[in-house]
Amino acid sequence: MDLASFTQLLLSGLLLGGIYAMVAVGLALCFGVLGLLNLAHGAFLVLAGFTYQAIHGLGLLGPLSGFLLIPLVFSGLGWLAYRLLLQNPLKRASEDFLAPALLITLGLAFILEEGTSLVWGRSVAGTISPFSSLQWGEFYIPGNRLLVLILMLAISGVLQFWLTHTDSGRRLRALAQDPIGATLVGVSLVRVTAVAFAVSTGLAAVAGLFYVTLFTVSPHLGLPLTLKALFIIVVSGSGSLTRPLVGGLALGTVETLLAPPLGAHWANTLTIVLLLAFLCYRPEGLFVMRPSVGHK
Amino acid sequence: MASPDMTISQYKQFRPKGIVLIMLLGLTVLVVFVPALWGAYGRILLITTLLYITMALSYDVVGGLLGYIYLGHGVFFGLGAYVTSLALGRGQTLPVSLTLAACLALSVAALLGLPLIRLRGPVFALATLGLLLLGSQLASNMSSWTGGAAGLSLPPNPSPKLTYALTLVLALATILTHWQLRVSRLGLKLVTVREDEDMAESVGIDASKAKRLALIISAIPVALAGGLQAREISFVIPTEAFGLEHSLAPLLMCMLFKPGTTWGPLLGAVFLTAAQEFIWTTLPHFRLSLYGILLIIIGTQRARRP
Numbered sequence: 001m002d003l004a005s006f007t008q009l010l011l012s013g014l015l016l017g018g019i020y021a022m023v024a025v026g027l028a029l030c031f032g033v034l035g036l037l038n039l040a041h042g043a044f045l046v047l048a049g050f051t052y053q054a055i056h057g058l059g060l061l062g063p064l065s066g067f068l069l070i071p072l073v074f075s076g077l078g079w080l081a082y083r084l085l086l087q088n089p090l091k092r093a094s095e096d097f098l099a100p101a102l103l104i105t106l107g108l109a110f111i112l113e114e115g116t117s118l119v120w121g122r123s124v125a126g127t128i129s130p131f132s133s134l135q136w137g138e139f140y141i142p143g144n145r146l147l148v149l150i151l152m153l154a155i156s157g158v159l160q161f162w163l164t165h166t167d168s169g170r171r172l173r174a175l176a177q178d179p180i181g182a183t184l185v186g187v188s189l190v191r192v193t194a195v196a197f198a199v200s201t202g203l204a205a206v207a208g209l210f211y212v213t214l215f216t217v218s219p220h221l222g223l224p225l226t227l228k229a230l231f232i233i234v235v236s237g238s239g240s241l242t243r244p245l246v247g248g249l250a251l252g253t254v255e256t257l258l259a260p261p262l263g264a265h266w267a268n269t270l271t272i273v274l275l276l277a278f279l280c281y282r283p284e285g286l287f288v289m290r291p292s293v294g295h296k
Numbered sequence: 297m298a299s300p301d302m303t304i305s306q307y308k309q310f311r312p313k314g315i316v317l318i319m320l321l322g323l324t325v326l327v328v329f330v331p332a333l334w335g336a337y338g339r340i341l342l343i344t345t346l347l348y349i350t351m352a353l354s355y356d357v358v359g360g361l362l363g364y365i366y367l368g369h370g371v372f373f374g375l376g377a378y379v380t381s382l383a384l385g386r387g388q389t390l391p392v393s394l395t396l397a398a399c400l401a402l403s404v405a406a407l408l409g410l411p412l413i414r415l416r417g418p419v420f421a422l423a424t425l426g427l428l429l430l431g432s433q434l435a436s437n438m439s440s441w442t443g444g445a446a447g448l449s450l451p452p453n454p455s456p457k458l459t460y461a462l463t464l465v466l467a468l469a470t471i472l473t474h475w476q477l478r479v480s481r482l483g484l485k486l487v488t489v490r491e492d493e494d495m496a497e498s499v500g501i502d503a504s505k506a507k508r509l510a511l512i513i514s515a516i517p518v519a520l521a522g523g524l525q526a527r528e529i530s531f532v533i534p535t536e537a538f539g540l541e542h543s544l545a546p547l548l549m550c551m552l553f554k555p556g557t558t559w560g561p562l563l564g565a566v567f568l569t570a571a572q573e574f575i576w577t578t579l580p581h582f583r584l585s586l587y588g589i590l591l592i593i594i595g596t597q598r599a600r601r602p
Binding site: 037085088089098099100101102103104106107108109110111113114115118223224227230231234265266268269272273275276277279280281 | 365411412414415417418419421422423425426427429430433434436437540544551581582583584585587588589590591592593594595596598
């Protein structure tokens with residue numbers, strides 16, 4: 001492989017990684033920071049993609065207003081899902097809330113998946129992206145993927161600022177570090193978690209909107225995508241938002257670089273093997289709540 | 297009542313053996329005669345029920361006695377289905393093919409157990425879910441063997457009666473194994489590990505060994521069930537054989553009533569078969585939602601447990 005095509009692959013890998021990172025960062029807000037496992041993340045993402053496509057197809061919303069409105073609506077949905085389904089069980093389970101959260105969100109994922117496939121059928125091709133590609137020297141850069149990457153960095157920056165420099169962000173971190181201590185000094189576990197869940201679902205919707213402009217979306221994509229994002233978070237270490245960002249970019253790059261010698265199918269398989277191997281090698285990487293969100 | 301300082305033989309005396317024997321006998325009679333009375337539909341329904349009972353009780357070894365959230369049960373179902381189909385396609389008889397499937401399941405479970413026992417809780421659940429995804433990808437990637445995403449078709453079943461009888465024997469054997477395992481040393485070790493893994497190790501239980509054995513014991517019946525199902529429907533594809541359903545249905549059946557007992561998963565299996573049959577005939581598009589609702593109920597219930 002010559003240098004030019006290698007660079008091109010590297011570029012496409014990074015740009016693909018942008019999407020992975022976007023899925024992972026949204027999930028990391030709940031899972032990495034609060035330890036609340038949300039297996040319905042991908043289902044929300046897919047639903048947002050389909051909704052955008054349907055509304056866009058009807059000509060009701062332009063790309064810009066769609067990209068602003070749908071994440072807001074989905075944040076509301078996430079908040080509602082938390083309040084209705086998760087709030088009471090998690091409060092009751094106090095310490096060991098991972099297993100109930102896993103089961104309940106998996107159930108939610110199925111209901112959302114079936115709802116999506118009932119309304120929209122099997123699979124829908126991606127919408128035409130409103131952004132054209134760029135030519136930079138001899139390299140070719142898809143405009144929407146570049147936009148994903150830039151937006152991704154911007155969103156991570158905003159989230160990191162929120163976590164480190166605002167009161168509600170500090171409450172979230174306090175809860176992540178010591179739930180009992182935080183509750184003692186007056187942080188409302190329920191309210192803060194609901195906000196985190198809502199923001200996380202909103203981010204899933206943003207990722208879904210981009211996903212539908214980049215790839216083909218099917219209703220059954222949700223769970224595999226969630227799993228990939230979870231692996232990214234696990235492997236890159238929880239407790240921070242910058243790490244899943246880097247992890248997502250790395251995964252996209254590895255997957256793209258492995259594709260030409262192995263074929264796309266085997267590259268995908270090999271990344272799963274690598275992630276599983278890492279998981280078994282460093283299982284403790286998962287729930288070590290390093291108090292490192294923003295601390296240096 | 298059973299108290300903590302009883303010996304195993306004292307503990308065993310509390311178990312109502314008669315009731316279980318009568319139940320098993322009744323089940324056997326029912327199952328042997330129903331197809332004759334009820335025709336093809338009854339046969340399929342009973343095979344499904346028996347396979348579900350096998351899957352639920354073998355799941356219970358890891359999901360109930362050991363108390364892990366285990367999503368890799370479908371890996372062994374798919375493995376069994378593929379090995380049996382490949383062997384049958386090369387002209388082997390059903391018993392030989394099933395033996396091959398069981399042997400392979402044993403070795404794969406023993407191998408996978410090595411890294412998996414290091415994991416606990418949700419990490420274990422995630423890793424096993426990843427294995428399921430891996431299994432499905434391998435089955436569709438190794439297309440020269442497995443026919444890829446299009447799957448494998450088998451020649452028509454030469455002796456449906458044999459398939460039926462083996463399914464019945466497998467279900468009965470799994471029930472008896474579970475029944476015995478619960479009060480065996482290994483079963484009690486597993487329950488101890490479930491209650492407190494660190495404590496169990498501190499009183500001298502080799503938790504890693506117990507967990508590996510549990511994985512192996514749970515893998516073999518479900519691999520055989522996979523093989524028998526593949527023979528029954530004469531068809532196997534990656535998305536179905538390694539589908540999430542074969543991991544989730546056992547979890548639901550096991551957790552629905554009382555995990556860690558023999559009657560709980562048994563009843564769960566009968567209930568889920570009936571519920572699925574009802575959904576299929578009345579609201580065919582709401583099958584996943586049924587799973588979803590049951591999962592939410594089970595998760596909520598689990599949180600309620602002290």
